Amino acid sequence: MDLSAALAAIADPSRRQIVQRLMHGSATTGQLAELFPISRPAVSQHLKVLQDAGLISTTVSGRHRWHELHTTPLADIVHWASQVIMTADKVPAKDDR
Numbered sequence: 001m002d003l004s005a006a007l008a009a010i011a012d013p014s015r016r017q018i019v020q021r022l023m024h025g026s027a028t029t030g031q032l033a034e035l036f037p038i039s040r041p042a043v044s045q046h047l048k049v050l051q052d053a054g055l056i057s058t059t060v061s062g063r064h065r066w067h068e069l070h071t072t073p074l075a076d077i078v079h080w081a082s083q084v085i086m087t088a089d090k091v092p093a094k095d096d097r
Helices: 003-010 013-022 029-033 040-052 072-090
Strands: 056-061 064-069
Touching (some): 013 040, 013 056, 013 064, 029 040, 029 064, 040 056
Antiparallel strands (some): 056 064
């Protein structure tokens, strides 16, 4: 689990929007590029970051590159955040010490 890579990948609003789109199913690079007022190469760079973090996989089919969401890194983030919250909730408040 590379929590830092996953957190860094979803830190960008454009990449979060890509993740949100892919939660509804696979999409091509072109379909994803239509969502943004940025160049297709810029979208491809965002996809590379998401892929390097393990959040998406890419499959080539003919002339199209299909991207699919992988939720394990997101589940890892949720697990880590839950542990932080549960531990912090057990620490007495400053006024209670």
